[in-house]
Amino acid sequence: MAEVEETLKRIQGQKGVQGIIIVNAEGIPIKTTLDNSSTVQYAGLIHQLVMKARTTVRDIDPQNDLTFLRVRSKKNEIMIAPDKDYFLIVIQNPSD
C-alpha cells in the first residue's frame, strides 16, 4: 500500500506533471490531485476513449490487450495506463 503511495508521489514530483487521476472501472474517479470539475471531466471523457481504444485493439486480436495510451497535444501530454479494474491518468507538460 505504501509503495504505491510513494510511487504516485514520485510521479507527482516529476518535472512537468500537472495531475494524476485514478479512475475505477465504472468511470468514477477515486483519487485525484486536480480540482473536482477537471477531474470529473477528464474521467468521463477519457473513460470513453480508453474503452474505444481497448475495443479496437481487442477486436483485431482478442489475445491482445491495451497496455497504455498516450495523447500528445499542443499544450501537454495525457498518458493513460489501463488495468483490469482501474486506470491511471497522468497529465504532463514535458517541455517544462
Place this chain on the structure above:
Amino acid sequence: STSATNEEVHSEPCIHMITSLDEEDGTEMGEGDEWMQGKTLIKPLDQLDLTEAELKEEFTRILTANNPHAPQNIVRYSFKERSYKPISSVDQLAVHFVLEGNLLHQDSDEARRQRAKQEKATEGGGEERADSVESKAGKKEQKITNQFNFSERASQTLNNPLRERGCQTEPPPRANFSATANQWEIYDVYLEVLQKQEKNKEKAKAVPKKDDDKGKKKMMLVETQSDDITKVAKVAKIIERMVNQNTFDDIAQDFKYFEDASDEYREQEGTLLPLWKFQYDKAKRLSVTALCWNESYKDLFAVGLGSYDFTKQGRGMLVFYSLKNSTFPEYIYPTTSGILCLDIHKHLPYLVAVGFYDGCVAVYNLKEETLQPIYKSTAKSGKHTDPVWQVKWQKDDMDNNHNFFSVSSDGRVVSWTLVKNELVFTDIIKLSLAGAVSEGPEGVQLPIMACGTSFDFHKQIDYLFLVGTEEGKIHKCSKAYSSQFLETYNAHNMAVDAVKWNHFHTKVFISCSSDWTVKIWDHTIKTPMFTFDLNASVGDVAWSPYSSTVFAAVTTDGKVHTFDLSINKYEAICQQPVVAKKKTKLTHIEFNPVYPIIIVGDDRGYVTSLKLSPNLRKKPKEKKGQELPKGPEVEIAKMEKLLSLLREPENSNA
C-alpha cells in the same frame, strides 16, 4: 247451393225451417207437424219486415262446379306480345282436406320389398320357434339400440356464481442491463472458464486441511478490505516509466539513435556520451562496490553499495535499476554490512549472490517479497573471516543444485551450494604464500595465507580459474587441485583489483591493479603481452562483449580509458572524465551485453551510464567484394594476429 227463400236467411230455430218445409215437402211434414204443432211462432226483433208478395218471391240458386274462390280474371304478361293477356282457363280445383295414407298397392315395388322383409322375419321367427325349445336356456336376445328413436337428454346444473379475487405483490426490483458481445469479450469469458476449471482440478488434487481453510478465510478478508490502491501498483509503475521517458526524452532518444557523427573526423579516437545518471537518496554516503548486468533483462542491472574504507564500515545496500526508470530503483535491499561484490545468475535472473565486507555470503531471490536473503552464510556454516571480494555463479552441479564461488582475503576460495534450505560450503583451494611460513604456536609452521582479491572463471574450460591476490600475484588454479596452483604470474606490485578472461580468445586475460597498470596476458606465457600505465590507481577493467580487442578501465581520477588493441596498441583511444567533481573516484565499470553502453560506478553512490561512440565499437573492416565475416572466430583471429606479432619478436630475440 240450394235454392232457398228469404226466410231461410236467418239462422233460426227449427220452427222457421219447418214452416218453409211445409211448402215443399208435404208428406213428411204431415208427420212432423202433428208432433210440433203445439209450439207458437216468435218473431225476432230485428227480422226484416217484408210484404207477402215479397215473401213468396222465388230466388233460384244454381249448383255449379265453379270454385267461387278461384280467381276469374288472372292476367299474365306475355313477353312475346308485350302486353297483358288473360289466361284462358283457371284451375277450379279447391282442396278441402288432404290425408296421406300408408297403404301400398300390393304389386308395387315397395310392396314387394316389404313382403320380402316380412317373409324373412316370419321364417326366422318360425325357425327360432322350431329351435327355441332347445336354445331357450342359452341365448339371450341382443337388444339393438334404436338409431331412430334416439333422444338426447340434457339438463342444466346450477351455475355457481363467479367471484373474482386478486392480490397485488410488490413488483420485483428491476435493473437495466446492457452489454456488448464482442469477439474479445467472448474470448475473455472462455479464458475465465478455463481458469476456473484448472483451479478446480488443482483443488481436487490437493488434500484439503482445516488449516488451509482458515488460511483461505483470512486471505479472503484481507482481499476485500484493500481493494483500492494496491491494485494500481502495476499500472502506477508503467505510468512512472512513461513519465520518466517524457522527462528524459532526449536521453532516451540519444540512447537509441544518437551516433556521434564527428567520429568520422577523429581518426582513431572515440567519445563517451553521458546518458542517464542513477542515484538513490538513501545510498548517498555509500560507494558503488559492485555492478552487474542482468543477462535476461537487458535493461536491468544491480548495484552493490558499501564502502572500501576500512575505518568507515557500516551498512550496505543492494539496489536494482532499470534503464527505463532512472529516478528510482526497481528493487532495494538494505543490508547490515557493506556489499563488496555481487553476481546475477546467468539463467535465473532472479537469483543474486552477494559477498559482504564482514565475510558473509548471501543469496537473494528477487521474486520474494521479503527484504531478507533466502540464504545467508553464518559463522557456523563456513563464512569467510575476511571481506569477500568476489562471487561468481557456476553451472549447476550434478544434483542440479545451484552453486557459486567466492574468494576472500582470508585466502580461501570457497564453493557454496544451495541445498534445499541451506548453504553448504566446500573449500576449493587455499591460497598459500609459497615459501612464506610463519611460526605458529608450539613451533608448528603455518603457511601464511595470501589474500584473494579477485577471480574469474574461464569461459570454456570449466575447471580453470584465475585468482588475483593482494600481493600482486595471479594464480592459475584448477577446481580439481585444492592445494597447488597450476601457474603463478607475478603480475603487479600491489593488490590485483580485477582479473578477467577475454570473452572470445581462450588464452587471453586482463588484470588491473592499484599500481596504476593494466596488463594483458596469454596464460601460457608468464610475462604480460601488453602493459598500460594509466597514471592513477585502476579500480576496474572490463572486456567488451562485442569485440575481443576492446576493453575499458576506470581510474580513481574519474576517467574512463577505452582501448582498442586492433586500432592502437599503445594508447587508449578514449580517455574521458565522466564525473563532475574531480575528487570522485570511479570504482567499477561494466559493459551492457547488448546495447552499446557502459555503466560506471563511483564512490559517491552514483552510477553513470555512457554511450560508446562508433569509433569505440569498430568491427574489422571488410575487404571490398568480400562479405563481412561475423562471429567469434573473427574476434579470436584478430586477437591471435596481435599476439602473434608480439610473440614473433620474442622468438626472434630468444
